[in-house]
Amino acid sequence: YSSDQNHVSFVKEGSVGLRLVGGNDIGIFVGGVQPNSPAQRQGMQEGDQILEVNGVDFNRFTREEAAMYLMNIRAGDHINIRTQNKMD
Numbered sequence: 371y372s373s374d375q376n377h378v379s380f381v382k383e384g385s386v387g388l389r390l391v392g393g394n395d396i397g398i399f400v401g402g403v404q405p406n407s408p409a410q411r412q413g414m415q416e417g418d419q420i421l422e423v424n425g426v427d428f429n430r431f432t433r434e435e436a437a438m439y440l441m442n443i444r445a446g447d448h449i450n451i452r453t454q455n456k457m458d
Contacts, residue, residue, distance in 0.1 A: 374455040375421070380408035382449050386440045388414065393433035397421075400453075414453065422452040 387407020392399040400418045403410045420428050420436070424443070428436055443449055 376413070376418075376453045376455070378409070378412040378414055378449075378451045378453060380412050380449055382443050382445050382447050383408055384445060386443070386449065388420075388440070390420070390433050390436050390440075392419075393431060393436065398428045398431055398433065398436045408449075409451075414451070415455075418453040418455060420451060420453055424448075424450055 385404070385407070387404035387409040388400050389402035389404075390398055391401035398420045400409075400414055400416055400420065402416055403414055422428060423439065426439065428439075431439070440449075
């Protein structure tokens with residue numbers, strides 16, 4: 371783990387506002403952030419790696435599993451995301 375981890379917390383609105391890429395061994399990454407979404411307002415950026423959501427480890431998820439997990443969080447529920455900035 372590097373020191374550039376971030377914790378993001380917000381209440382889910384209609385959607386989380388993230389497009390996911392990656393999955394399996396490489397990890398889940400943010401492929402895009404919807405403008406004016408809760409995720410964007412909290413500073414999430416394209417290229418961020420999603421390590422954990424609400425205490426669930428995302429490191430072995432497929433992209434589909436990660437997307438389903440986020441979709442199944444109800445609107446109005448809190449989302450806590452631990453991310454890591456992309457390493458160049």
